[in-house]
Amino acid sequence: MHYVKKCPECDSINLFLNKEKGEVICKDCGLVVEDKLVDFEQEWREFDSDQADRKRRTGASLSYTQYDQGLGTDIGQKVDLYRLDSKDRNKFFRLRKWQYRISTAIERNLKLALAELKRVSSYLKLPKSVEEESARVYTLAVQRGLVRGRSMESVVAGALYAACRRHEVPRTLDELSEASGIEKKEIGRTYRFVTRELGITILPSNPADYIARFASALKLTAESQSKSIEILERAQKAELTSGRGPTGIAAAALYVSALIHGEKRTQREVADVAGVTEVTIRNRYKELLDELDLAKEIKKSKKRKKD
DNA sequence: AAGACGAAAGTGGTTGA
DNA sequence: TCAACAACTTTCGTCTT
Numbered sequence A: 001m002h003y004v005k006k007c008p009e010c011d012s013i014n015l016f017l018n019k020e021k022g023e024v025i026c027k028d029c030g031l032v033v034e035d036k037l038v039d040f041e042q043e044w045r046e047f048d049s050d051q052a053d054r055k056r057r058t059g060a061s062l063s064y065t066q067y068d069q070g071l072g073t074d075i076g077q078k079v080d081l082y083r084l085d086s087k088d089r090n091k092f093f094r095l096r097k098w099q100y101r102i103s104t105a106i107e108r109n110l111k112l113a114l115a116e117l118k119r120v121s122s123y124l125k126l127p128k129s130v131e132e133e134s135a136r137v138y139t140l141a142v143q144r145g146l147v148r149g150r151s152m153e154s155v156v157a158g159a160l161y162a163a164c165r166r167h168e169v170p171r172t173l174d175e176l177s178e179a180s181g182i183e184k185k186e187i188g189r190t191y192r193f194v195t196r197e198l199g200i201t202i203l204p205s206n207p208a209d210y211i212a213r214f215a216s217a218l219k220l221t222a223e224s225q226s227k228s229i230e231i232l233e234r235a236q237k238a239e240l241t242s243g244r245g246p247t248g249i250a251a252a253a254l255y256v257s258a259l260i261h262g263e264k265r266t267q268r269e270v271a272d273v274a275g276v277t278e279v280t281i282r283n284r285y286k287e288l289l290d291e292l293d294l295a296k297e298i299k300k301s302k303k304r305k306k307d
Numbered sequence B: 001a002a003g004a005c006g007a008a009a010g011t012g013g014t015t016g017a
Numbered sequence C: 001t002c003a004a005c006a007a008c009t010t011t012c013g014t015c016t017t
Helices: A049-055 A086-123 A128-143 A152-166 A173-180 A184-198 A208-217 A222-237 A246-260 A267-274 A278-292 A295-306
Strands: A015-018 A023-026 A032-034
Touching (some): A086 A128, A128 A152, A152 A173, A222 A246
């Protein structure tokens, strides 16, 4: 199997293989370098067409980003029609007409929507697996008629948001909003509506999932980054995280660890990257200091600076 | 002068009667 | 369906570096 050695975006060699998700992620810029790392090798061999028939199990691969999943169903034409009497034949034509109408309506919608979905997805540099998942969600939503009364774009954005969360590569509503041009409120609304109607359960996102991306946006070193993960874990144990917005916590953890490692960033900078306000960072930051006695560590790093 | 701090009032969403 | 509520934002004045 072949692995990418360098990040094509920033040339970093700091790549990280997440085996469960089957993705290679650049730790520096957060780019998903490779995903869907599936072993494409066959575990069997075939020596003639007879064996091939018995051993091959699959047809072409399915993809939800193709509007009909690469397949398609038509009610057949002409074949065997001579066997039907005129009544049945009329029925047959009527069915075919309806099938045609319904499928073209849905297909036309899907074609447009999936084009938009791909656009937004590539803008946000989302992994292919998330794109697939969101396409699947959108397809289901269309089939259930959930798009009616809502703009196609907002449902696309909602599906993407849901897929990101499920794959633990969360983007903030702000980012989705910027990429799709749909209001934050609207995305949140359709997201909740669609996931509820489709019975998709989504875990509350983990602050740690945001760290890599925020850290690279702030150009922090790997040490600060792992320090902030450590802080997050301690915060979780101290039950400082439940009920709080995950981005705010991630931002505060990054802010503190940057201080500790003498890579000071202003609250403003961190706040902008994380999409929260300085006030929120201050509140989380204060809680972190109170509960985890990080004050010592900060003082230490200040002393080191003096020396 | 810029950044950090914190109080106060406002917003949108959840929850429980 | 409504009111209470928690988290977060906005705004603004004050303190610190």
